[in-house]
Amino acid sequence: MERGHIFNPSYVLVTTPSLLFDMTVKPLEGMAEDSVLFVNSPKEVSIEQLKKIRVIYGDLTGLALKYVGKDILSAAMGAVACKLSGLISLQSTLGAVEEELAELGLETDIIEKNVQLAKECYLSTESVGLRGLNHKPLHKVVEVRYLGEKGIPDLLSVGNTALRKTGSWRVFKPIVDKNLCTACSICYIYCPEACISLDERGYPVINYDHCKGCLVCTTECPRNAIRVERETAWS
Amino acid sequence: MSIIKYKTLKDVPKEEFLVPGTPLCAGCGALQVMRLFHKALGGDVVWVNAAGCVTLMATFPYTPLKSSWFYIAMPSAPAGAQGIRDALDILIKKGKLDPTENLKVVVVTGDGAASDIGLQATSGAIHRGLDFFYLCVDNEAYGNTGFQASSSSPMGSGTATTKPTHLYPAGNVLPKKDLFEIWRSHRPPYVATISPSHVIDMLRKVEKSLSFKGPKLFLALSPCPTGWGAETSESVKLAKLAVETGIWPLKEAVYGEVTHTYIPSKRKPVEDYLKVQRRFAHLFKPVKNESIIAEIQKQVDEYWSKVEH
Numbered sequence: 001m002e003r004g005h006i007f008n009p010s011y012v013l014v015t016t017p018s019l020l021f022d023m024t025v026k027p028l029e030g031m032a033e034d035s036v037l038f039v040n041s042p043k044e045v046s047i048e049q050l051k052k053i054r055v056i057y058g059d060l061t062g063l064a065l066k067y068v069g070k071d072i073l074s075a076a077m078g079a080v081a082c083k084l085s086g087l088i089s090l091q092s093t094l095g096a097v098e099e100e101l102a103e104l105g106l107e108t109d110i111i112e113k114n115v116q117l118a119k120e121c122y123l124s125t126e127s128v129g130l131r132g133l134n135h136k137p138l139h140k141v142v143e144v145r146y147l148g149e150k151g152i153p154d155l156l157s158v159g160n161t162a163l164r165k166t167g168s169w170r171v172f173k174p175i176v177d178k179n180l181c182t183a184c185s186i187c188y189i190y191c192p193e194a195c196i197s198l199d200e201r202g203y204p205v206i207n208y209d210h211c212k213g214c215l216v217c218t219t220e221c222p223r224n225a226i227r228v229e230r231e232t233a234w235s
Numbered sequence: 236m237s238i239i240k241y242k243t244l245k246d247v248p249k250e251e252f253l254v255p256g257t258p259l260c261a262g263c264g265a266l267q268v269m270r271l272f273h274k275a276l277g278g279d280v281v282w283v284n285a286a287g288c289v290t291l292m293a294t295f296p297y298t299p300l301k302s303s304w305f306y307i308a309m310p311s312a313p314a315g316a317q318g319i320r321d322a323l324d325i326l327i328k329k330g331k332l333d334p335t336e337n338l339k340v341v342v343v344t345g346d347g348a349a350s351d352i353g354l355q356a357t358s359g360a361i362h363r364g365l366d367f368f369y370l371c372v373d374n375e376a377y378g379n380t381g382f383q384a385s386s387s388s389p390m391g392s393g394t395a396t397t398k399p400t401h402l403y404p405a406g407n408v409l410p411k412k413d414l415f416e417i418w419r420s421h422r423p424p425y426v427a428t429i430s431p432s433h434v435i436d437m438l439r440k441v442e443k444s445l446s447f448k449g450p451k452l453f454l455a456l457s458p459c460p461t462g463w464g465a466e467t468s469e470s471v472k473l474a475k476l477a478v479e480t481g482i483w484p485l486k487e488a489v490y491g492e493v494t495h496t497y498i499p500s501k502r503k504p505v506e507d508y509l510k511v512q513r514r515f516a517h518l519f520k521p522v523k524n525e526s527i528i529a530e531i532q533k534q535v536d537e538y539w540s541k542v543e544h
Contacts, residue, residue: 159300216471
């Protein structure tokens with residue numbers, strides 16, 4: 001398999017729609033008018049750049065939770081890529097999923113769940129055939145853009161990762177129940193990301209722009225005052 | 236000297252020096268350690284980082300730090316710290332830098348740089364009595380490159396390079412290098428082990444170390460959800476279990492004199508810690524490997540038999 005920089009992709013598969021807004025990732029760069037974008041999202045995303053290209057949506061996270069019980073997307077995304085191309089059969093796709101996961105030493109039932117997941121993803125995605133054959137020549141130079149205050153390449157910047165909204169990583173969202181919370185501050189102390197601050201009365205406030213959804217707070221809360229919900233706001 | 240600054244969790248400093256938005260994994264134990272460690276150190280810090288997971292924290296052009304950051308190759312973080320310390324000292328001496336703008340020089344590396352690749356430079360810096368801090372965030376393998384074994388990986392753990400096989404059912408057969416003792420053998424002013432689960436213990440140790448001039452070295456257990464194979468939400472729980480089972484003793488050594496800062500009243504069986512991590516799953520499935528689990532328990536018991544009396 002060939003790996004490396006792909007400057008003019010025929011297909012782009014995006015695991016979370018929040019990447020579409022990321023100034024440094026720029027997943028749409030190099031896409032031609034006939035290339036196809038697949039976005040893992042339960043609903044459509046409206047941004048200007050998406051109007052010119054063909055976009056296909058699928059809720060792979062939902063399917064992964066249904067089949068595997070976890071938000072692990074590799075088999076699902078692989079199956080979608082195979083189907084989009086129209087070149088790879090269902091049988092070959094599922095064979096590859098089984099083979100690659102077996103190499104990782106996973107247990108048989110986990111592999112079987114992933115195969116089922118890949119099958120549903122394959123069957124529920126439409127094939128668009130080979131794309132992007134009229135591409136311009138490869139870029140020779142990778143352009144470095146100065147991004148203004150959205151992330152200035154400046155060695156003297158401090159604390160500017162706050163510009164990156166890692167809240168988009170979240171699959172499950174912790175929610176504090178104010179009635180059960182005793183303002184003990186344990187969640188604030190154990191949050192690895194400094195995403196929990198305390199209000200003037202000592203109650204926790206979660207920064208959902210950046211909370212990655214690790215749920216350490218939920219596990220550590222001695223009162224079980226932090227419940228969990230599937231995240232949808234970002235998609 | 237009595238340390239009274241940190242008594243309860245309410246005393247944890249509120250100011251944050253690490254803002255959110257880093258690309259580090261959700262539930263990263265190293266990030267959790269650094270956040271709390273930084274609170275106790277205060278803001279006047281320059282971090283000197285050897286290549287590792289933590290390097291990704293400050294991926295150009297972004298940094299989560301409100302303090303300074305210097306990135307250096309894996310073998311040479313303590314040498315970099317020497318350069319920065321010397322530069323600061325000279326600038327202050329020449330009157331070019333106001334002494335109020337002095338910085339604490341803090342090396343942060345993973346266990347690979349600390350135990351393997353950078354050990355020589357560390358030994359040199361401690362030997363020279365360099366006035367610096369060293370924080371090793373120990374996730375017990377080379378996490379950044381795909382969790383290959385380091386000399387800090389514990390016996391019985393599976394890593395990318397010590398997969399359990401029929402010839403080596405334990406996975407890693409080599410013992411975890413005792414970095415605390417290696418550091419302590421240099422008789423530096425201060426060496427301590429810390430755990431992100433025992434926050435007051437950690438803050439008190441940092442506070443205590445501030446009174447010493449010379450090398451102040453910290454070995455922090457850093458649960459790694461990705462490499463250890465546990466839920467991100469279990470990070471603190473795993474650190475707590477490591478302490479409660481006696482696998483990760485909390486201790487300090489002042490000029491070589493060891494004191495245990497926390498002795499579990501009744502140690503939990505090591506099995507409680509091992510069975511919740513994928514890297515030890517081969518010790519339980521498909522058949523339970525009693526002899527290796529017993530060997531790990533024996534090593535822990537032997538360690539504590541020298542402490543508890």
